[in-house]
Amino acid sequence: MDLAEQLIRSRGYNSFSYKDISSALNLKNAAIHYYFPAKHDLGSAIINRTRLRFAQHISQWKTDAPKRQLEQFINTYEKANQKELICFMGSLGPSYKTLPESMQKELTAASFEIRSWIRIILKAGLADGSFSFNEKPEDKSDAIITSLLASLILNRVTGENILASVKSVIFTGLQKEAL
Amino acid sequence: MDLAEQLIRSRGYNSFSYKDISSALNLKNAAIHYYFPAKHDLGSAIINRTRLRFAQHISQWKTDAPKRQLEQFINTYEKANQKELICFMGSLGPSYKTLPESMQKELTAASFEIRSWIRIILKAGLADGSFSFNEKPEDKSDAIITSLLASLILNRVTGENILASVKSVIFTGLQKEAL
DNA sequence: TTGATTACTTACTTACTAGTAAGTATATTT
DNA sequence: AAATATACTTACTAGTAAGTAAGTAATCAA
Numbered sequence: 089m090d091l092a093e094q095l096i097r098s099r100g101y102n103s104f105s106y107k108d109i110s111s112a113l114n115l116k117n118a119a120i121h122y123y124f125p126a127k128h129d130l131g132s133a134i135i136n137r138t139r140l141r142f143a144q145h146i147s148q149w150k151t152d153a154p155k156r157q158l159e160q161f162i163n164t165y166e167k168a169n170q171k172e173l174i175c176f177m178g179s180l181g182p183s184y185k186t187l188p189e190s191m192q193k194e195l196t197a198a199s200f201e202i203r204s205w206i207r208i209i210l211k212a213g214l215a216d217g218s219f220s221f222n223e224k225p226e227d228k229s230d231a232i233i234t235s236l237l238a239s240l241i242l243n244r245v246t247g248e249n250i251l252a253s254v255k256s257v258i259f260t261g262l263q264k265e266a267l
Numbered sequence: 268m269d270l271a272e273q274l275i276r277s278r279g280y281n282s283f284s285y286k287d288i289s290s291a292l293n294l295k296n297a298a299i300h301y302y303f304p305a306k307h308d309l310g311s312a313i314i315n316r317t318r319l320r321f322a323q324h325i326s327q328w329k330t331d332a333p334k335r336q337l338e339q340f341i342n343t344y345e346k347a348n349q350k351e352l353i354c355f356m357g358s359l360g361p362s363y364k365t366l367p368e369s370m371q372k373e374l375t376a377a378s379f380e381i382r383s384w385i386r387i388i389l390k391a392g393l394a395d396g397s398f399s400f401n402e403k404p405e406d407k408s409d410a411i412i413t414s415l416l417a418s419l420i421l422n423r424v425t426g427e428n429i430l431a432s433v434k435s436v437i438f439t440g441l442q443k444e445a446l
Numbered sequence: 447t448t449g450a451t452t453a454c455t456t457a458c459t460t461a462c463t464a465g466t467a468a469g470t471a472t473a474t475t476t
Numbered sequence: 477a478a479a480t481a482t483a484c485t486t487a488c489t490a491g492t493a494a495g496t497a498a499g500t501a502a503t504c505a506a
Contacts, residue, residue: 098364099362099364099365100279100281100361100362100365102279102281102282103281103362103365105492105493105494106493106494106495107492107493115454115455116454116455116456117493117494117495118454118455118456118457118495118496119453119454119455121494121495121496122452122453122454123453125495125496126494126495127493127494127495174361177420177421177424178361178417178420179361181417181420181421181423181424182279182353182357182358182361182362182420183278183279183282183361184420184423184424185277185278185423186278186279186282195424196424196425196426199421199424199425200425203425222439222443223435223436223439224432224435226432227432227433227435227436228436230418230421230429230432230433230436231414231432231433231436231437233417233421234413234414234415234416234417234418234420234421234429234433235410235413235414235417236413237413237417237420237421238357238360238412238413238414238416238417238420239409239413241356241357241360241361241363241413241416241417242356242360242378242409242412242413242416244360244363244364245356245360245363245374245375245378246375246378246379246382247375250409250413253403253405253406253409253410254406254409254410254413256402256403256406257402257406257407257409257410257440258410260401260402261436261440261443264401264440264443284462284463284464285463285464285465286462286463294484294485295484295485295486296463296464296465297465297466297484297485297486297487298483298484298485300464300465300466301482301483301484302483304465304466305464305465306463306464306465
């Protein structure tokens, strides 16, 4: 599963095969089918494992200040970046239409989990005064998650550290007021 | 090429085949190879056509106010969204590592063309006072392009209009000052 | 000690992929 | 009228994909 996740997040769901995994583990492709009969079983397992990890993360961060929680969330993108991986949403999202229905539903569910968490963090920061912005938290959270998602993609394409730029704009944007 | 572009932007480069095109045109796959011997010839043609169209667009918009130019740029994303397509960068970027070298180089070149144009627009808006923000224009432009790119992806995954949220945050963010 | 379970391999099928070589009908040029 | 170029088709190859059925060796439980 670690290998499969790496392959999905570096090459894409439709661009890796069971042979990529089996040969890396010195096995035959049938050995992978033994654990994951169909490819979507493996794909679903990766999505749901990621959802679980996210749930565990936000649970661990729960008592931290909103800004600290957001920093830790962005830190997971920085770690992905160091490993030259994009996030699973950035990898699976563009090929959404090619995915089996089960994976589509799980991916959609994951997107709501992440988006609603960021919304909550932003609202908490507004409430305790640590964040200041005039946009609707619903809109702001989507602006943040989209810029993070695509920064990993553009890091690869441009060879520059887009994530660093995006990160600084995000935090500046949380300490502003309209003129 | 129109069909190929649509396929790339809806399913991804590695998830469409010459047969998808040939059968839609009532031809045999060899007929497509007649015009584009290898798949990367077709891929490159799509990228370079898009680069050319972008160059033509920004040339047409040249005399407009910065804000108007940005609006027109974002309008191209809204049109893509209506057609249920993501942008070519959002489609090809995640599978960057699987692309032939020629396509990688062209995609990277395209990314610089788009990013430097947005940077110029932001600087022009700062200069004439129509935009107001404290972030570095280099950072701000990357925050804008990433949020637009990923908004099309997340529109599909969530079924919500993420682009609308992102658009409003972008324009609010260009009329702000730090506290 | 037998029987069942686990973790595979062997060997295969079906389907699809990009790509090619050789042929053909039609239109265009000389 | 003959030669050539255009736009294909036919028929194929080689490679890869997901997936499966049947067999096997080793471990574990009764």
